[in-house]
Amino acid sequence: MKVLGIETSCDETGVAIVDGETVLANILASQVPLHERFGGVVPELASRAHVEALTPLLDGAIERAGIGFGDLDGVAVTVGPGLVGALLVGIAAAKSVSLATSAPLIGVNHLEGHILANAVEHGPDLAPAVCLVVSGGHTMLVHMPEPHHYDILGQTVDDAAGEAFDKVARFLGLGFPGGPAVDRLARQGDPNAIRFPRAMADSDDYDFSLSGLKTAVLRHVQLEREAGRTVDPADLAASFQEAIVDVQVSKTLRATRDRGVGTILLGGGVVANSRLRERIEKAGADDGLRVLIPSMDLCTDNGAMIALAGLWRLRRGDRSPLWVGADPSLELR
């Protein structure tokens, strides 16, 4: 079963074709250089870029997969959550492909895409699991007792993890996006150099709060400067990163114990963070848990995760009508 996947929810245009769990093509047009000077994603610029990128990406994916549009058995597209104008571009393209090829249309939740991306490399046996989805737009813990059944345990009450990385990176003059830049710098620093607060680490819910940490970083630097001391940026980056990772790892592990599951699934762009991978893998091994992490290009936004999630939905007999719309705050359920 060959399914086309289209992802345009934010600042990456992703198009992929999967055949079952096998990825035949997965190509991406990144808009990072476009938004870099603004220090964040500009929605109108993102929408414009999607229109320019989609046509060549669709041709490229079809060519790389070695098939024709007529060979498609389904068309999957992200319908939310995300930027509404950006989502609508991908949805319009997907509907045209669906009508022109008679392949059924399936709208996909972007967050389900991040979770199911694990099936590409780790096989379809994912549930029951606890999923940690961390990206520029999301920080969320989800219990998946069985496939397509989601129970949101908690999420960020303010900034997403990726936003916190971006803001601290901007403060340190590291550029955009902040995640990879902070990660790189942190490798030369001591994660225990500065003890930043672990917000909500001890609360008995599964929510996260990241805006306080960002403020603590700024305040620390200010106080040190006033005291005439210099702050090592590498130590600062490592300590900031450690505070984020600490809370995420401990809450994820607690969720596996609470729900009695033996699998942790990771997804989202922030999962590319080397410290998060390292710490959660170590913690999982200590607790005898199976920790599944998609490879880098399947963690960040991509078309393959949408194609795969759509394929799973189509297999269950799910279909979306041609008038399906974008839902910028679509919930995972």
Added chain:
Amino acid sequence: MIVLGIDTSTSQTSVALGAQGELVGAVQFVGVRKHDDVVPAVQRLLEWTGVELGQVGGVAVGIGPGLYTGLRVGVEAAKTFAQVLRVPIVGTSSLDVLAFAVRTTRRRIGAVLDARRGEVFVAFYRSVPGGVIREGEYRVERPDALAAELEADPEEVLLVGNGAMLYQREVREPGVHVGFAPAALAHPWASALVELSTARFIREETDRPADVIPLYLRKTDAEIGWDRRARGAPA
């Protein structure tokens, strides 16, 4: 050859099928539009007319200027149809389509679309046998600037488009030499777009789907702010 036309540059969704100077069918959603009804409208039109997508030999699309989000949905749908069906596509300014619909007038034509934020998209045209020829650029103007321009030029002009309707009071002031096309012609109709585009299909002056992008005429707010800061002016 059957041509599929799509225009979503204003708050209306307009799709049509035409062949050799004949309108095969059209679907028009007028008024408040949802951004997801373009492809369903095409599906409905195909059902009603009995035309199959395999019979479509070309896609014509209105590329604006217009309201960004809706415009993009129509352009993206149109270029993807052309791409998947492997048929040629022709992108035409929606202002050209407006002017083409009133081509029988002897007056100079001003096509004016609402650009929101107190501005209009505008271009001027002159009738020629079989169509219209644009004079000057596609522009973004404030209605009072457009009125001043009309006042300075005594030539009779016919204004067409929802922008002309919206700012009728402002642009009527220059005098009786300014006339208005009926409200029914205030939006670009896909049927007119198909008729206008046919000549380009015949002359094989078609576009590659990848090259068809909306005519925005304005930078994004973020870029405008950036440019302003770069010039040292307050944001």
